[in-house]
Amino acid sequence: MKHIHNFTISSNERQNEEFVVLTLNCEAGELPAMVPGQFAEVRVPNEPAAYLRRPLSIHDVDYQKRQIKLLVQEVGKGTRALCALPVGSIVNLVYPLGKGYSLPESKEVLLIGGGCGVAPLLFLGRYLKSHSIKPRFLIGTRTASSLVSIDAYRELGEVMITTEDGTAGTKGYVIHHPVMRTETPDFKQIYTCGPEPMMRILAKYANKYNISCQVSLENHMACGIGACLCCVTKTQDGHKCVCTEGPVFDSKYLQW
Amino acid sequence: MVDLSVKIGALQLKNPVMTASGTFGYGREYEDFIDINELGGIVVKGTTREAKQGNDYPRMAETAMGMLNAVGLQNVGVDSFIKDIYPGLTKYQTNVLVNVSGSTIEDYIETASKINELEAIPGIELNISCPNVKEGGMAFGVSCQSAEAVTLAVRKVYKKHLMVKLSPNVTDIVEIAKAVEGSGADSVSLINTLLGMAIDSHSRRAVLSTVTGGLSGPAVKPIALRMVWQVAKGVKIPVIGMGGISSAEDAIEFLLAGANAVQIGTANFVDPAVTIKVIEGIKRYLNLHKIESVGELVGALSVEK
Numbered sequence: 201m202k203h204i205h206n207f208t209i210s211s212n213e214r215q216n217e218e219f220v221v222l223t224l225n226c227e228a229g230e231l232p233a234m235v236p237g238q239f240a241e242v243r244v245p246n247e248p249a250a251y252l253r254r255p256l257s258i259h260d261v262d263y264q265k266r267q268i269k270l271l272v273q274e275v276g277k278g279t280r281a282l283c284a285l286p287v288g289s290i291v292n293l294v295y296p297l298g299k300g301y302s303l304p305e306s307k308e309v310l311l312i313g314g315g316c317g318v319a320p321l322l323f324l325g326r327y328l329k330s331h332s333i334k335p336r337f338l339i340g341t342r343t344a345s346s347l348v349s350i351d352a353y354r355e356l357g358e359v360m361i362t363t364e365d366g367t368a369g370t371k372g373y374v375i376h377h378p379v380m381r382t383e384t385p386d387f388k389q390i391y392t393c394g395p396e397p398m399m400r401i402l403a404k405y406a407n408k409y410n411i412s413c414q415v416s417l418e419n420h421m422a423c424g425i426g427a428c429l430c431c432v433t434k435t436q437d438g439h440k441c442v443c444t445e446g447p448v449f450d451s452k453y454l455q456w
Numbered sequence: 457m458v459d460l461s462v463k464i465g466a467l468q469l470k471n472p473v474m475t476a477s478g479t480f481g482y483g484r485e486y487e488d489f490i491d492i493n494e495l496g497g498i499v500v501k502g503t504t505r506e507a508k509q510g511n512d513y514p515r516m517a518e519t520a521m522g523m524l525n526a527v528g529l530q531n532v533g534v535d536s537f538i539k540d541i542y543p544g545l546t547k548y549q550t551n552v553l554v555n556v557s558g559s560t561i562e563d564y565i566e567t568a569s570k571i572n573e574l575e576a577i578p579g580i581e582l583n584i585s586c587p588n589v590k591e592g593g594m595a596f597g598v599s600c601q602s603a604e605a606v607t608l609a610v611r612k613v614y615k616k617h618l619m620v621k622l623s624p625n626v627t628d629i630v631e632i633a634k635a636v637e638g639s640g641a642d643s644v645s646l647i648n649t650l651l652g653m654a655i656d657s658h659s660r661r662a663v664l665s666t667v668t669g670g671l672s673g674p675a676v677k678p679i680a681l682r683m684v685w686q687v688a689k690g691v692k693i694p695v696i697g698m699g700g701i702s703s704a705e706d707a708i709e710f711l712l713a714g715a716n717a718v719q720i721g722t723a724n725f726v727d728p729a730v731t732i733k734v735i736e737g738i739k740r741y742l743n744l745h746k747i748e749s750v751g752e753l754v755g756a757l758s759v760e761k
């Protein structure tokens with residue numbers, strides 16, 4: 201069931217120039233059960249220029265503490281205003297929305313994130329681990345200083361890195377990492393979220409090696425609940441709403 | 457106890473708050489947030505003779521206090537609506553209206569006559585004002601002649617409440633309102649979205665796949681209010697006002713301007729429970745001002761110096 205709840209910001213941790221991690225405490229009581237890949241539609245307080253809510257992935261959940269974390273990349277007015285919120289601010293969320301990632305058929309999984317696409321992967325890694333699946337992460341960014349939450353990922357499993365300028369890990373894009381460049385990949389399931397060009401390349405790669413690939417789309421949204429039909433993507437069955445049928449899709453289902 | 461009920465022709469509404477077509481899905485999308493039965497009515501998604509895939513993505517652009525959409529009437533078509541969606545709507549204890557769209561008069565007639573057979577649907581809202589489909593919709597709503605023709609034709613086959621939704625993209629909306637009144641409409645609703653566009657200066661491209669789209673939300677409220685006021689003075693049939701309503705105060709302004717009821721659209725996206733808050737707010741307002749019935753507000757605008 202979806203909810204509208206007020207949350208109080210209990211910490212605002214700036215990671216670097218672009219990224220902030222917000223920790224939110226639920227004022228209404230128990231958190232509803234959530235699945236990684238699901239998102240919240242967040243009302244931006246004190247910013248009339250951001251009229252519509254902003255969709256943000258659930259980055260991490262602590263049911264006991266009734267806390268969720270959001271990883272926010274500053275790209276415009278709404279995300280900038282959210283990143284500037286002081287501890288104690290109230291934000292209103294409509295959540296949990298959409299269909300998240302589903303458990304793999306094989307235990308050999310690789311979680312690939314780029315840009316703010318790393319946001320759902322921490323929760324996903326934790327979720328997989330609780331189902332006795334050891335997550336491995338491959339994270340690509342522009343430069344070393346844009347890497348965020350790496351220690352949190354390391355607690356869950358192996359972390360591989362690529363940077364476009366070579367300041368950390370392998371130089372290049374995720375697809376250039378040695379783990380992707382062998383003719384016999386040692387994983388049977390890709391989970392990915394990030395810029396669409398990256399995910400399209402990964403979908404092709406998955407096809408070639410007969411690997412299953414779940415991608416998470418970030419189409420622009422108005423309602424987030426399937427009412428406006430603004431967020432569609434083309435699938436084998438025609439236009440489907442990313443907010444309700446996704447954001448996570450099997451890459452083969454999309455008309456890419 | 458204040459009386460919130462209103463009558464729109466043969467329609468009995470428990471309060472004057474309805475939801476606007478295309479912003480409320482088929483009601484079920486909001487069931488987690490509100491009790492649909494508490495609303496005066498809902499108008500479900502624009503429905504056409506054949507299924508429509510709608511326009512390409514991107515279909516949405518946020519603007520100052522509003523948004524542009526170019527959904528293009530994506531819907532399952534009237535047959536699938538009747539088979540797959542209608543059964544789920546029959547449980548609602550409120551007025552469920554179907555918004556009917558088309559590209560030709562035959563389309564409108566075909567869809568309306570099929571919906572005429574549905575017992576749980578007490579009325580249709582004839583959409584002659586959608587700016588987002590190439591070959592029609594709005595074309596009917598922008599001239600008196602074609603508005604008349606389509607209303608007359610549908611009136612012949614549709615026996616229940618016929619609400620006609622007007623386009624604001626015209627020189628004189630009162631003329632069109634009078635034309636549909638004269639052709640047998642039971643009420644008029646206004647406004648549909650205003651034709652607009654958005655450009656991304658960085659990429660030097662249009663934001664919407666269709667370049668132009670329909671503007672809605674608080675940004676359009678002053679225009680909508682003015683049009684409702686003009687139309688309410690010009691016709692005798694009931695008027696349903698909409699355009700940017702987000703609070704009880706907004707809704708009351710439309711009633712004062714002459715609307716018998718209101719519809720809430722884009723504001724549902726910002727607060728999925730806004731409709732219930734508006735109903736509560738109207739109740740508080742009536743109590744505060746010791747007004748017994750919401751009907752007393754309709755057209756009560758004072759313009760005397």
Ligand SMILES: Cc1cc2nc3c(=O)[nH]c(=O)nc-3n(C[C@H](O)[C@H](O)[C@H](O)COP(=O)(O)OP(=O)(O)OC[C@H]3O[C@@H](n4cnc5c(N)ncnc54)[C@H](O)[C@@H]3O)c2cc1C
Nearest residue numbers: 254255256257271272273276277278279316319418419420
């Ligand atoms: C399901 C989903 C999950 C998401 N998860 C996260 C997350 O965990 N962390 C995060 O930082 N971001 C996430 N995003 C993207 C985030 O919603 C947008 O970055 C945000 O809405 C931009 O708002 P703004 O006001 O800052 O930008 P605006 O000022 O509105 O626009 C600035 C720029 O951002 C682009 N933009 C606007 N909306 C989006 C969008 N929905 N997606 C991509 N680009 C957009 C615009 O085209 C423009 O170029 C997610 C998006 C979706 C759909």
Ligand SMILES: Cc1cc2nc3c(=O)[nH]c(=O)nc-3n(C[C@H](O)[C@H](O)[C@H](O)COP(=O)(O)O)c2cc1C
Nearest residue numbers: 476477478502525583647648672673699700721722
């Ligand atoms: C995403 C979206 C889809 C819409 N679809 C329809 C539609 O199918 N038929 C119709 O008559 N109006 C449609 N409208 C117009 C609304 O019903 C309403 O007339 C308009 O948005 C103004 O009201 P508002 O400012 O409260 O949203 C749509 C509006 C939006 C924002």
Ligand code: FES
Nearest residue numbers: 424426428429443
């Ligand atoms: S954002 Fe409204 S339907 Fe997906």
